[in-house]
Amino acid sequence: MPAIALIFNAFVWGVSWFPFRQIESHGLHPVWATCLIYAAIAAVMAVLRRSMWHVFALHPGLVLLGLAAGFTNVGFNWAVTQGDVVRVVLLFYLMPLWSVLLAWAFLGERPTLAALARVALALIGVAVVLKTPETDWPIPSSLPDWLGVAAGFSFAVTNILLRRLRAAPGESRALAMFGGCALVAGATALAGTALGAIAPPPLAASAWWGWAVMLGIAFVFANVCLQYGAARLAASATSVIMLSEVLFASSSSVALGAATMDARIWIGGALIVLAAVWSAFARSPGGEDDRPSSLQKDTT
Template identity: 80%
Template sequence: MPALALIFNAFVWGLSWFPFRHIEGHGLHPVWTTCLIYLAIATVVGLLRRGAWAGFAAHPMLVLLGLAAGFTNVGFNWAVTQGDVVRVVLLFYLMPLWSVLLGWAVLGERPTGGSLARVALALAGVAVVLKTPGTDWPVPSSLPDWLGVAAGFGFAVTNIVLRQLRAAPGESRALAMFCGCAVVAGTAALAGTALGAFAPPTTASPGWIGWAALLGFGFVIANVCLQYGAARLAASATAVIMLSEVLFASVSSVALGAATMNSRILAGGALIVAAAVWSSFARTPAASEDRAPSTPLRTSP
């Protein structure tokens, strides 16, 4: 049951691009969608779990946690709506690089030979994915590519902050992340609308509401499944199972024409996933202690 719960979580996130694109088809930008969904979730959770607010006074770093989670969600949700889903998901999984760099800079964890090898493996995979026949250098070439990379960085920051907040109540951490997603997405949505980049939500047709309700319900159930599964399995097992998100996203997006698959993507993706799997089995004991609440929103390892 714990493994099935984690697979369902990965399934929800692997297919989240589909409702996001339908919502956008009704005229609501994905950043606005992210804002409204998490605003509703945060409001309900904040009212039902009022004791969770007390954690913010004792642990001010929860604010940073919320901002990092919000940055992650906005970047990922926007990217999978606009770009090639497979490319975005693979670039998001460039976390071995960010984890090593942030662990060194923030936690003072000097990289080992194994961690540097994982970084090299992940970078090689990204280079293969990005090096199309029309590019001279394998660098992100579009907004969705950059958003995917940025979202992966944001998720690495989220995990680093969570390791510093192991003493904070789990419900406070979850509430901080829900609120952070609503605040960051709301700020980006308002700024984008003011600059004319996003259409205001008032111009969207009502058809988006049903898709947003389905998506929000899926996020809540996925979060519950993650908390249940991750609390009962080793951190390494959780991380490997969560990589099934790549499979769900790849198969669904290719089948529905939202992504392309070729030998280059397959080879680069294999290197990135291999680095992620290797990294999941090389986690520190401190990281393993926090495995249950480490990914309650974006919910990828």
């Protein structure tokens, strides 16, 4: 059951691009959709778990956790509605690279030779994915590419903060991350609308409400499944199972014409996934099981 719960969680996020695109087709930008969905979830949770608010005074790092989770979700949700879904998901799963660098900078964990090898493997995979006949250098060439990379970096920051906030109750971390997603998405949406880059929400139109409600409910159930599964399986098993999101995203997007798969994507994607699997089974420098690092963006 824990494995099935995690697979369901990965499925929700792997196919979330489709309802987000349906919402956008009805006139609501994905950033506004992210803001409204998470604001509703955070409001309900804040009422049901009012006792969690005092924890923020004891653990001020929860604010940073919320911001990191917010940037993760805004970047990912925006990217998968604008670009090639497979390409975005693969760039997002550069997390092993960022985690090594951030753990070195903020946790004092000097990378081992194996960790550096995983970084090199992931970078080679990214170079293969990004290098097209039209590009001279394999660098992100579009807004969705940059959003996918930024979301993956924010995801790694989220995991680092989760490790530093192990003493905080799980419900307070979840509340911080729900609220952070609503806050970051709301600020981004307001700024983008003021600058003319993001269309204001068509509140008079009701066609997108059904998709938004369905997506919000799916996110809540996915979070429950993640908490259930991650608490009962080793972090390595959780991380590997969560990689099934790549499978769900690629198969659904290719089937529905939202992505293309050629030899370059297959090879580069295999290298990135291999680096992520290798990272999942690697032990931390202190030899401990870093269970919080398995709490993916889905904890939001």
